[in-house]
Amino acid sequence: MAPAPDPNSSVGGGGGAKRDQASTKVKAPKKKEEDLSEEDLELKQNLELYVKRVQDPNPELQKTALESMSQEIRASTSSMTSVPMPLKFLRPHYGTLKDCHQKMAESDLKKLLADILSVLALTMSAEGERESLGYRLAGSGGDIGSWGHEYVRNLAGEVAVEYTIRQVQESSMMDLMDLVRQIVAFHMKHNAETEAVDLLMEVEDLDPLLDHVGRTNFRRTCNYLTSAAKYRPWPDDMVALDIAYMIYMKFKAYPNALQIALLLDNMQYVKKVFTSCTNLLRKKQFCYMISRHGITFNLDPEMVEDKDDRSMLQEIVNNIKLNEGYLTLARDIDVMEAKRPEDIYKAHLLNVRSGPVVESAKQNLAATFVNAFVNAGFGQDKLMAGTSDSTSGSAGNWIFRNKDDGKTSATASLGMIYLWDVEGGLAQLDKYYDISDKPVRAGALLGVGIVNCGIKSDCDPALALIGEYTDNEDSSVRIGAIMGIGIAYAGSQNDQIKSSLSPILNDEKAPLDVVAFAALSLGMVYVGSCNDEVAQSIMFALMDRNSAEPGEALVRFLPLGLGLLYLGKQESVEATAEISKTLCEKIRNYCKMTLLSCAYAGTGNVLKVQELLAQCGEHPEKDTIHQGPAVLGVAMIAMSEELGRDMAIRSLEHVLQYGEQNIRRAVPLALGLLCISNPKMNVMDTLSRLSHDTDSEVAMTATISLGLIGAGTNNARIAGMLRNLSSYNEQHARLLFCVRIAQGLLHMGKGLLTLNPFHSDRVLLSPTALAGIVTLLHACLDMKSIILGKYHYVLYFLALAMQPRMMLTVDENLKPISVPVRVGQAVDVVGQAGRPRTITGFQTYETPVLLAAGERAELATDKYIPLSPILEGFVILRENPNYREE
Secondary structure, three states, X not given: OOOOOOOOOOOOOXXXXXXXXXXXXXXHHHHHHHHOOHHHHHHHHHHXXXXXXXXXXXXXXXXXXXXXXXXXXXXXXXXXXXXXXXXXXXXXXHHHHHHHHHHOOOOHHHXXXXXXXXXXXXXXXXXXXXXXXXXXHHOOOOOHHHHOHHHHHHHHHXXXXXXXXXXXXXXXXXXXXXXXXXXXXXXXHOOOHHHHHHHHHHOOOOOOHHHHOOOOOHHXXXXXXXXXXXXXXXXXXXXXXXXXXXXHHHOXXXXXXXXXXXXXXXXXXXXXXXXXXXXXXXXXXXXXXXXXXXOOOOOOOOOOOOHXXXXXXXXXXXXXXXXXXXXXXXXXXXXXXXOOHHHHHOHHHOOOOOOOOOOOHHHHXXXXXXXXXXXXXXXXXXXXXOOOOOOOHHHHHHHOOOOHHHXXXXXXXXXXXXXXXXXXXXXXXXXXXXXXXXXXXXXXXXXXXXHOOOOOOOOOHHHHHHHHHHHOOOHXXXXXXXXXXXXXXXXXXXXXXXXXXXXXXXXXXXXXHHHHHHHHHHHHHOOOOOOHHHHHHXXXXXXXXXXXXXXXXXXXXXXHHHHHHOOOOHHHHHXXXXXXXXXXXXXXXXXXXXXXXXXXXXXXXXXXXXXXXXXXXXXXXXXXXXXXXXXXXXXXXXXXXXXXXXHHHHHHHHHHHHOOHHHHHHHHHHHHHHOOOOOOHHHHHHHHHHOOOOOHHHHHHHHHHHHHHOOOOOOHHHHHHHHXXXXXXXXXXXXXXXXXXXXXXXXXXXXXXXOOOEEOOOOEEOHHHHHHHHHHHHHHOOOOOHHHHHOHHHHHHHHHOXXXXXXXXXXOOOOEOOOEEEEEEEOOOOOOOOOOOOEEEEEEEEOOEEXXXXXXXXXXXXXXXXXXXXXXXXXXXXXXXXXXXX
């Protein structure tokens, strides 16, 4: 037997080094164990012992070991900031425990082991294996929350993947849905409402939410549902909003429920809000919300029993008090004094030596529009109504300083000056109805429509005065009457109007312009209604004029009238879109783009935006007109939320660089729509650059868009740009006309009005407002023929979108009261923990106050309780019974 080698010997050339290495290798784990504290070391040894005992054939030992192991894991996973020690120590034994589970006979012990393996799989299973979920379903199904928050969140992720796979395989979902309910219950109890909603959206079943929301978390849940709905495809978005409505109704948050009902455009839901609420004061606030949305809504005895109360509430819905509130704001801000167009142009600020002023019909017409926009709703101005006496006065003088169709716009501007003041406006226009000068008469009829814009009345003065002129032998008078009806009754779905305007569409002798305006007015009156009869009438009119020259500028109003019927109604447009394929190629493509953009307006549907951008990327050999509406469609769809809007602005920058000339002409209009009454610096700079473009059409649309993005803001930077443009374009009458229109829009209502179709914290989109704006933009696609031609009065369609950008507080008797409010930049707090501030960088004012784009108001006193969660427009305040003055 060979002698044992001497451990101290260095013989063997480097053997000592090898031994050293071996000894370090052996010592390494010891060192690691030494790093552990006594408690951790004891835990590790205990867990290893439990693993051995689980493999023991004795069931009693197995049971004790599993329960002890379960206890240790539960204690460590309750709040996870890092991987807990038991999970680290059990990592090497994960495979052993899995094998043991497979070999075990079916029993409670096997289920208990499955529960433990489900938690271990949280950190140990391979990516995409979903072992945690598999073992959970095989386990005992105890309290899911006892294993900690991180475990539940991991399970939720695996459930979503498993659901998709089972859906493809068409397997049973019973066990999975039971688990989903457990997870949702846990999340809702632990302030993780957003995660609960996300999981339920993944498994396409939001109903369990109704059982788990409580008084403390229902608002957070509904806010998240409403925000998430913007990014959901149809009809999932409707389902999410439907659940939000039900939750609000469950907790009697009626104003929020009404907001969702209006968003869904569901009149049954609106009615249910009225019938469920018994408080009259709250019902008054509901009526203010409905009137701001601009829809026609008739109260019945079921909603409001008392007849006097019902007529008072109907007055609020009909917007009768709007002019009164607007003038209260104007007096408070001290802007009642009328302004002249010269006060807006501020030519004295330009360092140019002007020669003698030559009066031109074009500049007089521009002054008419500027005067109408700037003094809109004030009931006084220095050009038309001002100091005139009822017979000769300055109004008559100014009207006759315009030529032909200019007289129409000049007379109609009286309607704009008396906007929302039906009695005052009709008294002023009365003397022009039967005048022999036909353009003046046409303007008076249009003026009647503008005065009644957004105001409903039981006696229907607009229809009574205008109705008989729709069949007048003079086409200009007919157009004035038809357009007046379209503006006055937009969104009313009045069948009397359908029966008087539909025959015009199919009258072969009617001139094209009369037919075009009839289609447009019907589209306005039935906006977003998907009315089949009107759609059919317009479609037949398009087919009759199929062979007509598509180059005719006003032909574009026929597809637009058709599109307005489906505004925001998504899939409902498909049948009509199919029929439109039978039209001739040029009109067919225009019709397709218009229908698509109108149907998905305000939905943020990314797939449709891509479809429209694909159209913009084409380079057709022959001249086409359908790409213009496609560009506008991108803006119409993407304008609903901020992320989509910013993406659309970036996409349009690329389109501008690579697109054809007709696309470049439409891009400024699309930018104008995306940022309407919201002057963003980057868009302002782009439009300023384009307003100096070599192509005069691009320059004109860019100039008008500068007015649109600054509409009603008095933005000083845009005002400076437009003044410089007026000097730059001094010799170009058409471009100068556009600059003047933009200046009028910028100072609209002396800075008290907005054109933004979104309201109620940008949640609701007013269909009539969007219809008015889109009509103007489609007209601007052919500036020379329409706005600069004889149909400049199309600009008055903007009256549909004009609204005071105010917050006016009223007491219980609807009398204005002044209270302190904080106004600041709105902050999106959806899904944020706790109760974060909803505004930032605020200042405190006394009401009434003006709200700029992106601003939000909140009360700065506890003395009153607002009856509306959104402080915009008219807000009723109730005295707080618990308030004690300090």
